[in-house]
Amino acid sequence: MWGGRFSASPAEIMEEINASIGFDKRLWRHDILASKAHVAMLAATGIVKPDEAEQIARGLDQIIAEIEGGKFAFSRKLEDIHLNVESRLAELIGPVAGKLHTARSRNDQVATDFRLYVRDEIEAIQAGLMGLQLALAKKALECAGAVMPGFTHLQTAQPITFGHHLLAYVEMLRRDRGRFGCATRRLNESPLGAAALAGTSFPIDRDMTAEALGFSRPAANSLDAVSDRDFALETLAAAAIAAMHLSRLAEEIVLWTSPQFGFARLSDAYSTGSSIMPQKRNPDAAELVRAKTGRIAGAFQALLMVMKGLPLAYAKDMQEDKEPLFDALDALKLGLAAMTGMVEDLTPDARAMKRAAARGHSTATDLADWLVRALGLPFREAHNVTGRIVALADEKGCDLKKLSLDDLKSVEKRITDDVYAVVDVASSVKSRTSYGGTAPANVRREARRWIKRLEKEAGSR
Numbered sequence: 478m479w480g481g482r483f484s485a486s487p488a489e490i491m492e493e494i495n496a497s498i499g500f501d502k503r504l505w506r507h508d509i510l511a512s513k514a515h516v517a518m519l520a521a522t523g524i525v526k527p528d529e530a531e532q533i534a535r536g537l538d539q540i541i542a543e544i545e546g547g548k549f550a551f552s553r554k555l556e557d558i559h560l561n562v563e564s565r566l567a568e569l570i571g572p573v574a575g576k577l578h579t580a581r582s583r584n585d586q587v588a589t590d591f592r593l594y595v596r597d598e599i600e601a602i603q604a605g606l607m608g609l610q611l612a613l614a615k616k617a618l619e620c621a622g623a624v625m626p627g628f629t630h631l632q633t634a635q636p637i638t639f640g641h642h643l644l645a646y647v648e649m650l651r652r653d654r655g656r657f658g659c660a661t662r663r664l665n666e667s668p669l670g671a672a673a674l675a676g677t678s679f680p681i682d683r684d685m686t687a688e689a690l691g692f693s694r695p696a697a698n699s700l701d702a703v704s705d706r707d708f709a710l711e712t713l714a715a716a717a718i719a720a721m722h723l724s725r726l727a728e729e730i731v732l733w734t735s736p737q738f739g740f741a742r743l744s745d746a747y748s749t750g751s752s753i754m755p756q757k758r759n760p761d762a763a764e765l766v767r768a769k770t771g772r773i774a775g776a777f778q779a780l781l782m783v784m785k786g787l788p789l790a791y792a793k794d795m796q797e798d799k800e801p802l803f804d805a806l807d808a809l810k811l812g813l814a815a816m817t818g819m820v821e822d823l824t825p826d827a828r829a830m831k832r833a834a835a836r837g838h839s840t841a842t843d844l845a846d847w848l849v850r851a852l853g854l855p856f857r858e859a860h861n862v863t864g865r866i867v868a869l870a871d872e873k874g875c876d877l878k879k880l881s882l883d884d885l886k887s888v889e890k891r892i893t894d895d896v897y898a899v900v901d902v903a904s905s906v907k908s909r910t911s912y913g914g915t916a917p918a919n920v921r922r923e924a925r926r927w928i929k930r931l932e933k934e935a936g937s938r
Contacts, residue, residue: 495793496553500800504558505544507593509537511586511669512562514689516577518682525576533577536570537562558590559583580679581672584703584791588668591799593690595664595712598806599657604938605813606657606719610650611931612820617643618924622917624902625740625830626839633837636902637909639740639825640920647927649722656715664708667692671702674790704790706780706798713777713802716809720773723812727767730819734760739829747822762815769808776801831902838867838877840900843908847899852891862889 487495513534520530540562543549555561560583567574617640627637667687670677676699683695696702733740743760751757779801783794841863848859865888870877873884877900885892898904910916 492553495556497557497796497799498551498553498555498561500803501558501587502551502561503803504587504590504594504799505562506541507590507597508558508562508586509541511589511593511686511690512577513537514686515581515669517689518685519576519579521685522680522682524579524679524681529573529576532570532573533566536566536574539569540565557583557587559586580677580681581669582674582703584673585668585671585699588671588703588705589690592664592666592668592692592708595708595802596661596691598810599661599712601810602716602719602806602813603654603657605810605817606650606654607931607935609813609817609820610647611928611935612817613643613647613650614924614927614931616820616823617641617647617920618928620825620827621920621924623825623827623830624834624906626834626837627915633833633839635842636834636839636905637915638906638917638920639827639830640917640924641915643820644920644923644927646722646726649725650719653715653719653722656718657712660708660711660715662693663711665691665693666696666702667694668696668702668705671696671699674700674703700790704787704792704795706784706795709798709802710777710780710784713773713780713805716805717770717774717777720770720809720812723809723816724767724770726816727763730763730823731760731767733823733825734758734763738833739826740833741823741825743819744822744824747819762819766812766815769812773805773808776805834902835876835878838870840877840902840905841867843899843905844877844896847896848889848892851893851895852889 516525516530516533516537519525520527525533540549543565549565551561552564555564563574563577566577619640620643621638621640623639624636625639625642626633627635627642667683667690669686669690670681670683687693687695696705730741730743732738734743743758743762747760747762748758749761751759780798783797787794844866845856845859845863848854848862849856852859854862866877866880866885869884869888870880873880878897882892882894885896899908906915907917910919913919
């Protein structure tokens with residue numbers, strides 16, 4: 478397939494390191510789609526005869542049928558998916574198959590196939606992100622009034638609602654979808670027709686092939702078109718951030734389902750047991766989602782290192798672009814599906830969460846705010862007074878709500894029994910009505926808004 482320049486076969490180890498068919502065969506559908514668009518353009522511009530283009534197109538359709546039927550024999554001696562398809566095409570239709578490669582190179586061919594593949598993968602990931610968002614929003618609506626402790630530094634901070642906590646992840650996933658959307662818009666330029674690196678002297682119509690393949694436009698510079706892998710890097714960067722968000726949620730599920738927290742339970746469908754300890758219920762699905770973040774983030778770093786020292790234009794180093802991306806996007810799609818299942822399966826224990834929210838003086842900020850509103854103290858003074866009251870509660874071994882009015886007055890004599898209304902955890906969350914706050918009314922409104930929006934988007938896909 479290399480032509481007359483070489484008279485000897487490659488060494489066995491050369492074949493081993495050089496061949497990519499073991500992994501790039503998953504690009505077969507995109508490769509054939511691009512070839513059909515290319516040959517249609519060659520016929521439309523008079524570069525090949527219409528009957529020749531028809532023969533090539535029919536041969537490509539037969540190859541599709543063979544691959545879908547599991548009858549296509551992929552050969553490592555033919556290196557990659559492009560030469561495997563072209564070789565089989567020659568067997569089917571004869572020498573006219575060689576005209577398919579007119580005015581293109583494997584350099585623009587693989588760049589085109591890879592962009593088409595990544596674009597399709599992003600669409601699948603977007604659907605997975607939406608599915609997880611919808612699961613979280615529905616669970617948030619169910620749990621809009623369920624009080625739990627909010628944490629900073631994993632220390633009890635202020636009471637929030639479980640629904641509010643879940644909606645935080647909906648917002649994270651919204652940004653993830655935005656990043657993947659931006660990546661799609663930037664990758665949607667067609668390299669086809671850039672040939673090896675310099676373009677071609679044939680009178681091709683790159684707008685025609687770009688339109689046929691759903692690209693917004695042809696890539697403007699032939700050197701850049703064949704050597705650019707920014708689209709893969711950007712997609713991997715978006716994937717790494719999304720995986721990090723899944724990992725954070727997975728870590729919380731691990732904590733929530735532990736006996737020490739006891740905030741929620743996963744059913745048998747998303748739990749595993751121990752080979753030696755009969756009592757164990759392990760959140761293995763969450764742990765594996767958490768762990769897969771490493772391989773996804775590692776894929777981004779791996780490709781970044783491949784690309785960092787390459788002069789223009791194409792170099793065989795770029796063959797290392799696919800395996801990390803394939804693995805990373807597969808892992809992300811699996812993680813999204815697993816996390817969606819876990820969120821739908823998760824059963825919160827509202828009583829346990831509320832009990833935990835009442836511990837650790839979580840309403841101390843509410844007390845300080847009350848001192849500002851009711852007594853007119855500057856906040857810094859109110860903060861100091863509240864800190865002394867918290868110290869008193871610790872000394873007595875009780876929560877703020879259990880301190881007597883005399884105890885409170887011993888720190889600040891102007892305190893009245895009205896204060897007890899604000900140190901209750903349920904009252905605390907209800908009071909947080911500012912935009913974006915944790916009040917149950919806010920959570921219900923936001924959850925319903927998200928559910929309506931996501932269901933509408935899903936219906937329009």
